[in-house]
Amino acid sequence: MSPQAPPTTIGYASTARATKDRKSWAVPDPYYPEADNATLVGESPVMQKIFSIIGRIAPTDSSVLITGATGTGKELVARAIHDQSSRRNSRFVDVNCSAIPETLIEAELFGHQRGSFTGALANSCGLFEKASGGTIFLDEIDALNLSAQAKLLRVLQERTVRRIGARTNIAIDVRVISATNCDLAQAVAEGRFRPDLYYRLRVLPIHLPELCTRGEDVKLLIDYFLKIKSDRRGVSTRRFSPGAKRALNDYPWPGNVRELENVIEYALAIGSSEELGIQDLPPELNPAHAADGPMDIKGILEAYMSDSVPLAEIEKRYILSVLQQFGGNQVKAAAALGIDRSKLYRRLKQYGVMAVKFLQEEQNGMQLRSWSNKA
Helix, strand or coil: CCCCCCCCCEEECCCCCCCCCCCCCCCCCCCCCCCCCEEEECCCHHHHHHHHHHHHHCCCCCCEEEECCCCCCHHHHHHHHHHCCCCCCCCEEEEEHHHCCCCCHHHHHHCECCCCCCCCCCCECCHHHHCCCCEEEEECHHHCCHHHHHHHHHHHHHCEECCECCCCCEECCCEEEEEECCCHHHHHHCCCCCHHHHHHHCCEEEECCCHHHCCCHHHHHHHHHHHHHHHHHCCCCCEECHHHHHHHHHCCCCCHHHHHHHHHHHHHHHCCCCEECHHHCCHHHCHHHHHHCCCCHHHHHHHHHCCCCCHHHHHHHHHHHHHHHCCCCHHHHHHHHCCCHHHHHHHHHHHCCCCCCEEEEECCEEEEECCCCCC
16 A cells, blocks of 8 residues: 555554555544554654655664754654554564663573573573564664674574574565664774674665754644653643743754653643743743853853853853753762762752753652742
8 A cells, every 4th residue: 555645733543443445544533542552743844854754764674764963753764654654563672782781782682592691491482583574773883792783684684583593594585674872884994893784774864864953843743742652641631821832932852852851741730820921831941040050161161251241140040051961860979979869959959940840869769840930
């Protein structure tokens, strides 16, 4: 079945509802698809181009290499390709290569026979066997060591796997989609990644844009995340005040869509009214705090040297700039400043910083806390 052209706003696919007669890119609602089914949201020209590329390459079985910064949605693109392919009724196996210990990566990917190494108490099929008939997604492919790269290359060439300790090969039928947020070409030049594997994986390359280049998609994503997260909580959809909207639109989003989603979740947890204000955003998005704590340390020092700013104000700006650098994390900020956390806490309370989040390490894990400005 040839894919239809995607709608102007949202690219959508669903493994859960895949059927023979399902329409490509079909959505139950043109603006807010169900949260569990939505894959990509955007109406900017660059995202429309991504949707078009997905629709064209999905019907093929060629290997795909997805590149892009952290948080741009590489796994979502991989799932969309799978859901638009003829393999959509088979398994989609996602693998985070960096999360598997180096000593276990080959056993996880290719399987092992009983007794082939200490702890191998039974025969086990690898993830490639489990994905046979479907798609395997190798995220952070650059984390594979050279030995695992060599075996992966053989799998791609011969379409077979040999479990560790086995003497026979097992035929597999799997499409390989890989992803990375680093420059694989540079890794090849430095000898950290095999060039022959690089070209095997990069048959169909897709590069995902950073959120700061997607224009009005930020507003669309804000509304989208507000709705789906409110729906999950079983509450009415909340809204941002004009000031909070300006802060969200002006922020450069270095963490891309993932960071935006986390900010929305934070605001919903911190805010207590139907309208979420600037005080409900993390400190790095609060313009008032940014003005009091600029990231330009050179500017802070120049202001002090010219006697235009009192020493106490210099200290305040420096502390807040370090706090911003670590995303409001007091543990990391205190360590960077070389002071005790309790001292940093007192300073921030003295400055009247609103809704500052920090992660406090304890034996039972990490806690999220906040306070309100009572000035």
